[in-house]
Amino acid sequence: MTNTEADGALYARPSAVEAQIDEAIGLSRSDLQTRLSITDRSDPAYLRSECLVHLVREGRRTDDQQLMSAVLPVLLGRCEANLLVKVSDGGMPDAANVRQEILENLTDLFVSDGTGEFPNELDFYECRFNMAFRALRIDAVRREARRRKRSIAVVDLPPSDAPGGPDAYEDAFARVSENFRVLPTQEWDVFREPFMKAIEALPAEEREAVILVHVLGYKEESEDPDEETAATRCNCTGRTIRNRLSRAAAKLSCFKEDL
Structure with missing residues (x-):
């Protein structure tokens, strides 16, 4: 040597x-x-x-x-x-x-x-x-x-009729996306475990949509038929992905002030 x-x-x-x-x-x-x-x-x-x-x-x-x-x-x-x-x-x-x-x-x-x-x-x-x-x-x-x-960006949610209004849900996901875009901090570590548990508790289809769009950074859908998106990975339409995200956001909106 x-x-x-x-x-x-x-x-x-x-x-x-x-x-x-x-x-x-x-x-x-x-x-x-x-x-x-x-x-x-x-x-x-x-x-x-x-x-x-x-x-x-x-x-x-x-x-x-x-x-x-x-x-x-x-x-x-x-x-x-x-x-x-x-x-x-x-x-x-x-x-x-x-x-x-x-x-x-x-x-x-x-x-x-x-x-x-x-x-x-x-x-x-x-x-x-x-x-x-x-x-x-x-x-x-x-x-x-x-x-x-570098790659994960905040994806705005479409208007939702779910209780609490769309702004609260968008705020929740914006904070979630922001924390996944940066390296872990002490503050994020405090909230990571309860947030991950909340993600895991979502129904499977909603959980998959959240992870694909707001953690991994996939687009909801694309006009390019060859581009891999959340919709193509889930074998559904972009509207279906947005509906799943809206339902998930309602359940995760309690994190809008914490994360």
């Missing part, structure tokens, strides 16, 4: 990782497959992720496709399991695509290993994999938050 710590010292693997790498390199392919199948971290035969990173890099350096094909899917599977918890579908919009982006970014590090502007970026993954992968995950989540900040 050639990358260095902040004090200039070369990255150094923990002794336990060094010993495991030495052991794994000497395994036959069948024995390696057996070790790779162990998922219990408390098992002494469990191969640490730092060791897997080294094996994948070794396979790439020696053009050993069989080794790479055996080890990389196991490592990515562990990462995917982590992401299903840390970047859950209920925790942020478009979580599935964010998870896929993170896995692709990790795969790209292996593809570009030894080349480009940062040829030894994987050194840190061989020393402290969990810390390195956590940083990769957080960077992707923050990029998604910035993307939503």
Whole structure:
């Protein structure tokens, strides 16, 4: 390894990782497959992720496709399991695509290993994999938050006959959209949980309309037949989407002063 710590010292693997790498390199392919199948971290035969990173890099350096094909899917599977918890579908919009982006970014590090502007970026993954992968995950989540900040706009609701008047409902959604356009603040954190619970309590069709239009930023409808909108995603008309939004707004109008 050639990358260095902040004090200039070369990255150094923990002794336990060094010993495991030495052991794994000497395994036959069948024995390696057996070790790779162990998922219990408390098992002494469990191969640490730092060791897997080294094996994948070794396979790439020696053009050993069989080794790479055996080890990389196991490592990515562990990462995917982590992401299903840390970047859950209920925790942020478009979580599935964010998870896929993170896995692709990790795969790209292996593809570009030894080349480009940062040829030894994987050194840190061989020393402290969990810390390195956590940083990769957080960077992707923050990029998604910035993307939503740029792309999500307030969408005005049409006039409604629901009790309380349209202005109150538009005000409620305007405040909701504003908070989803920016990175989380302490004030928003206070109201996020009750608001998300209120969203979840909506009937499924109303909840979907709110999320598509006021969280993900889809148009209600479009004259362009090829444009994906809330209406096309829900397989209904724009008028139906607006009706669903009006009904949902009536139920969420209590947030107009709070958010």
